[in-house]
Amino acid sequence: MHYDVVIIGAGPGGLTAGIYAKSKMMNALIIEAGRVGGQLTSLYPEKGIHNYPGFETIQARKLSDRLYAQAESMGCDIRENERVTEINDGKEELLIVTKKETYHTKSVIIAIGMGSFHPKKMECPGEEKLTDKGVTYILPVKEELVGQKVVMFGGGNSAIEMALIADTVTDTTIVHRKPEFRADEANVDSLKHSNIKTIMSANVVSFNGEDSLKSVTLDQGGRKLDVPVDLAVINIGINSDLTDLKNWGIDLTAEGLVKVDFDMRTNRGGIFACGDVVDYPGKYKQIITACGEAATAVVSSYKFVKKPYWA
Ligand SMILES: Cc1cc2nc3c(=O)[nH]c(=O)nc-3n(C[C@H](O)[C@H](O)[C@H](O)COP(=O)(O)OP(=O)(O)OC[C@H]3O[C@@H](n4cnc5c(N)ncnc54)[C@H](O)[C@@H]3O)c2cc1C
Structure with a gap:
């Protein structure tokens, strides 16, 4: 042809x-x-x-x-x-x-x-094993989020916008490794007025679970936090x-x-x-x-x- x-x-x-x-x-x-x-x-x-x-x-x-x-x-x-x-x-x-x-x-x-x-990975223990078993890089359709505890990783516009979508149907937390977001003011403002919980200056230590994701361990300035979660969405670039x-x-x-x-x-x-x-x-x-x-x-x-x- x-x-x-x-x-x-x-x-x-x-x-x-x-x-x-x-x-x-x-x-x-x-x-x-x-x-x-x-x-x-x-x-x-x-x-x-x-x-x-x-x-x-x-x-x-x-x-x-x-x-x-x-x-x-x-x-x-x-x-x-x-x-x-x-x-x-x-x-x-x-x-x-x-x-x-x-x-x-x-x-x-x-x-x-x-x-x-390809979306960037966090490169931490448990990530590879639990990919598609609770760890994902793309936000699933809203219907699949209902009733799930969602943790979004990232601090840019994309992470915030996806957290705002998830928040309309489920319990959502956003985790960022820096003390401030690097996103548009309008997005940060919408975040402040939403029900989304934020955990700032925190790094991921591990994704935990055997057959599916159960929790995420974070390090916040030397303090270890264990956050129960059904779905971790990684949005770091x-x-x-x-x-x-x-x-x-x-x-x-x-x-x-x-x-x-x-x-x-x-x-x-x-x-x-x-x-x-x-x-x-x-x-x-x-x-x-x-x-x-x-x-x-x-x-x-x-x-x-x-x-x-x-x-
Ligand atoms: C998270 C995120 C949010 C964004 N939000 C917005 C927004 O709200 N508004 C906005 O205007 N822009 C937004 N953008 C930017 C926008 O997505 C891009 O500017 C746009 O997609 C560029 O379109 P494109 O057709 O040039 O390239 P792409 O969308 O990258 O498409 C290129 C296609 O080429 C294919 N391809 C690559 N290599 C080959 C090959 N060798 N042979 C055959 N096919 C190949 C790829 O598979 C791909 O499908 C966003 C970007 C990101 C990452």
């Missing part, structure tokens, strides 16, 4: 690129290494998004569902669980290589966000891996992100980029930024492929 554009990554940037490409009558394929939705479905599906225009608030997984449905309904070809490993030059085309297939395309949009990502990018012959910044010009063009002809994987002075990594850049990347790809008289 030959495409006008192959989009790598199905986060908000990649899905928006698909929507714009189809609206320009381009034959488009989106290839996604994991599940559609990017960070929205993999890292914070339950979190409310309050800053995406058109929705006062929308759950991350619902926004992803809508973008997915829109791209699909417009006829975008979407392949999940297929990681792109190579982008090779063909005869007046580009060859996109995955373990399953080689795709032929006239242009490419790289929208791989932070690459493959993300490790990302952009190794694939290094093999694609794309010029990168010192931080290993893609350099683009104002048209979202990379140094390789016919290859464009958008979203979190792109960096430039003043870049603000947000959903709306990824979507805006996707629109620009598609127009550039359209001009490259169709060569309209007005371009």
Whole structure:
């Protein structure tokens, strides 16, 4: 199959690129290494998004569902669980290589966000053994939280926002290793006015239990605390891996992100980029930024492929 554009990554940037490409009558394929939705479905599906225009608030997984449905309904070809490993030059085309297939395309949009990502671990006794038996890195759906004693670990916006969600249905405590949160004032304020208990300046010593999590031992300035808990949600950041990018012959910044010009063009002809994987002075990594850049990347790809008289 030959495409006008192959989009790598199905986060908000990649899905928006698909929507714009189809609206320009381009034959488009989106290839996604994991599940559609990017960070929205993999890292914070339950979190409310309050800053995406058109929705006062929308759950991350619902926004992803809508973008997915829109791209699909417009006829975008979407392949999940297929990681792109190579982008090779063909005869007046580009060859996109995955373990399953080689795709032929006239242009490419790289929208791989932070690459493959994994939540950071606490690296303490009991964590590995009790993962998915009470220790988790993603907040489960609200219905599963009812009646559970939840302890959230972390001090950033994400940890506080997820604790606020859990608090609407269950007994919730947030534990942070510093004396103060590093989150937006509005979130810290909402926390203060909620029923969430806080334990500050405390480090985890161990997660305890045999077949399931029973308690967490904390160290607060040398004082040991044993906190009974059913569910420990760890939200202390993300490790990302952009190794694939290094093999694609794309010029990168010192931080290993893609350099683009104002048209979202990379140094390789016919290859464009958008979203979190792109960096430039003043870049603000947000959903709306990824979507805006996707629109620009598609127009550039359209001009490259169709060569309209007005371009
Ligand atoms: C906890 C948290 C909360 C956030 N809250 C908000 C918020 O409230 N509002 C907001 O606007 N932004 C928020 N953000 C930021 C927002 O999620 C990102 O800016 C946005 O997801 C970027 O979209 P993207 O499409 O560029 O990348 P991503 O969402 O990272 O998607 C990239 C996709 O590419 C795939 N991929 C990677 N490598 C390959 C490969 N080699 N082949 C094929 N596919 C590949 C990945 O699997 C992934 O699905 C938040 C981020 C985090 C971590």
